[in-house]
Amino acid sequence: MEFIVLTFLFLAILFYLLFGGADFGVGVLEFFSSKQNKEITKKTAYRIIGPVWEANHVWLIVVIVVMWIGFPIYYNIIVTQLHIPLSLLLLGIIARGTAFVFRHYDAYKDDSQKFYDKIFQYASAFTPFIIGVIIGAILSGEMIHPDKVEGNDFYTLYIATWFNSFSLCTGFFVLSLTAYISSVFLSTESLGEEKFYYIKKAKRASLFVLISGALVFVESILYGRAFFLIYAENWWTWVILFIAGLLFIPMWKGINAGDRWMPRAWMALQIIMILTVWVIDIFPNLIIFKEGQLGLTENPVPDAVFQSLGMALLIASAFVLPGLYHLYKTFGLVNSKNQA
Numbered sequence: 001m002e003f004i005v006l007t008f009l010f011l012a013i014l015f016y017l018l019f020g021g022a023d024f025g026v027g028v029l030e031f032f033s034s035k036q037n038k039e040i041t042k043k044t045a046y047r048i049i050g051p052v053w054e055a056n057h058v059w060l061i062v063v064i065v066v067m068w069i070g071f072p073i074y075y076n077i078i079v080t081q082l083h084i085p086l087s088l089l090l091l092g093i094i095a096r097g098t099a100f101v102f103r104h105y106d107a108y109k110d111d112s113q114k115f116y117d118k119i120f121q122y123a124s125a126f127t128p129f130i131i132g133v134i135i136g137a138i139l140s141g142e143m144i145h146p147d148k149v150e151g152n153d154f155y156t157l158y159i160a161t162w163f164n165s166f167s168l169c170t171g172f173f174v175l176s177l178t179a180y181i182s183s184v185f186l187s188t189e190s191l192g193e194e195k196f197y198y199i200k201k202a203k204r205a206s207l208f209v210l211i212s213g214a215l216v217f218v219e220s221i222l223y224g225r226a227f228f229l230i231y232a233e234n235w236w237t238w239v240i241l242f243i244a245g246l247l248f249i250p251m252w253k254g255i256n257a258g259d260r261w262m263p264r265a266w267m268a269l270q271i272i273m274i275l276t277v278w279v280i281d282i283f284p285n286l287i288i289f290k291e292g293q294l295g296l297t298e299n300p301v302p303d304a305v306f307q308s309l310g311m312a313l314l315i316a317s318a319f320v321l322p323g324l325y326h327l328y329k330t331f332g333l334v335n336s337k338n339q340a
Contacts, residue, residue, distance in 0.1 A: 001303070001310035002070075006296070008313045009066045014275055016059035018181065018268055023056045025182020027096065027124020028175065029201055040194060042103075042117070044186060055324060057093070062313075069309050070301060073146065073294065074286050078134075081143055081161045085134050092127030095119055125175065132174025136167030136216075138287050139278075141226045145292035166227070169219050173212040177271075180205035184251070184267045188260045199255060206248060226288050230281050237277050244273040 030041040067075040079086060096119070103116035137143060143161045144152055183202035190198055220228035231237050251266035282288065284295035 001306045004310040005066060005070050005306055005313065008317075009063065009070075010275075010279060012059045012062035012066065014272065016056065016063065017177075017275065018271055020056040020059060021128070021178040021181040021271075022185045023182075024096075024124055024128045025178035025180070026186070027120055028128065028179040029182055029186075029198075031121040031125040032179070037197065038117070038121075040197060044190070044194070055327060058320065058324070066309070066313075070306060071286070071296065072301065074296075077143065077146060077287065077294075078138070081157055082134055082137055084158060085130050085137070085162050089127060089130045089134065092123045092130060096123035096127055099123060128178040129171040129175045132171035133162055133167045135174065136170025137162035137164075139170070139227050139282070140164055140166040141288045141290055142166075143287055143289055145289040145294060148289075148291055166216070166219050166223065166225060169212065169215045173209070173216050176205060176208035176212045180209045181267060181271070184255070184263055187255055188263055202255070210245070230288075231277075234281060237281060240273050240277050244270045 026041065026044065030038050033041050067078070099116045099119035103113050103120060140161075142164055144157055149157065180202065183198050183205045187195060187198040187202050217228060217231075219225075247266045247270050251263045251270075254263040254266065284297050285293055286296060287294065
C-alpha cells in the first residue's frame with residue numbers, strides 16, 4: 001500500500017505542475033506582455049482557465065494530505081524550516097485567486113479593474129517562482145537534518161535553507177516552465193493572430209526554460225552541491241534529459257502543422273521525464289540535507305495508516321477523477337465548437 005501512496009504523491013505533483021502550471025503560466029504570460037497584448041492574454045485567460053482554475057488546486061491539497069498523514073517527519077521538516085516561503089506561497093495563491101474573481105465578475109467596471117489586473121499579474125509570476133524556490137530548497141542541500149537542528153540559529157534554519165542562489169535559480173526555472181506549458185497549450189487553442197502570438201511566446205519560453213535549467217546545473221557545479229553529484233553518478237540521467245530536449249523538435253512540428261493534441265503530449269512527456277529523473281535519482285530520500293539522510297523507508301508511520309490512506313486515495317480517485325475528466329472534456333469541447 002505504501003507504493004500506492006507514493007504513486008498518488010508523484011501523480012499529484014505531476015498534475016499540479018502540468019495543469020496548475022498552465023494555469024499560472026497564463027498570468028505569467030500576461031505579466032511579461034506589452035500593454036496592448038495584456039488585453040489579448042486577459043481575454044484568453046478568462047476563456048481558457050475560467051471554469052477550471054479552482055480545480056487545479058485539488059492536486060496541491062492531495063500533496064499536503066499525503067505528506068501530512070503518510071510522511072509526517074518530512075511534513076514537519078518542510079513546514080517548519082520552509083514556513084516563510086510556504087506562507088508567501090499561500091499569500092500568492094490567495095491574492096491571485098481573489099484578483100482573478102474580482103476582475104472578471106465584479107459588477108462595477110471602473111479603475112479598480114486595473115488594480116485587480118496588477119495583483120493578478122504579479123501574483124501569477126510570484127507564486128510559481130516561490131514554488132520553484134521551495135523545490136530548490138528541498139534539493140539544495142541547505143536544509144538541516146532533524147537530528148542536527150539543535151545549536152543552529154534562526155538564519156541557518158529558516159532563511160539560508162531557501163534564500164540561496166540554487167533555490168532562486170530553481171525558482172526562475174519553474175517560472176519559465178509554467179510560461180512554457182501555458183504558451184504551448186494556448187498556441188494549440190488559438191486561431192489567427194492569437195495563435196502566432198502564443199507561438200512567439202512559446203518559442204521565447206522554450207529558450208528561457210533551457211537557459212534557466214542550465215543555470216541550475218551551473219550553480220550546483222560551482223558550489224559543489226549534492227544535487228549535481230547525484231545526477232553525475234547516473235549516466236542515464238543525462239540521456240533522459242537529452243531526449244527531453246530533443247522532444248522540442250516533434251512538438252514544434254506539431255504546433256506548426258496546426259495539430260491540437262500532439263504538441264501537448266510531447267510537452268507533457270518532457271515534464272514527466274524531468275520529474276521522473278528527479279524522483280529516481282534521489283529516492284529513497286525526499287530532501288537533500290546539509291548533513292545526514294532520511295529515507296522514506298525510515299518513516300515510523302504504522303502499516304495501518306498506509307492501508308487507510310491508500311484505500312481513501314483509491315476511493316476518492318474513483319469519484320474525483322471522472323468529475324475532473326468531465327470538466328476538462330466539456331470545456332475542451334466548448335472551445336472546439338467556438339473555434340470552429
